[in-house]
Amino acid sequence: MCVGCEEPISRERLRAVPSATRCVPCQTKFDKRPKTTPHENPEILKPKKRPKRKARDLSSVTEIG
Ligand SMILES: [Zn+2]
Numbered sequence: 368m369c370v371g372c373e374e375p376i377s378r379e380r381l382r383a384v385p386s387a388t389r390c391v392p393c394q395t396k397f398d399k400r401p402k403t404t405p406h407e408n409p410e411i412l413k414p415k416k417r418p419k420r421k422a423r424d425l426s427s428v429t430e431i432g
Contacts, residue, residue: 377390
């Protein structure tokens with residue numbers, strides 16, 4: 368029995384996840400719930416800017432053959 372919609376959970380799902388308490392749609396909704404963390408620091412998500420290094424000079428190509 369699903370705790371979300373109180374409908375029976377499919378046997379296949381229960382076989383895959385015996386401890387499942389929600390049907391697939393309810394579990395999906397549950398997992399997709401936005402997690403709000405009050406201590407979340409957006410600074411951490413910022414990618415560090417790296418100074419671009421000069422590409423190697425490939426003007427001198429050695430001929431093979
Ligand atoms: Zn459900």
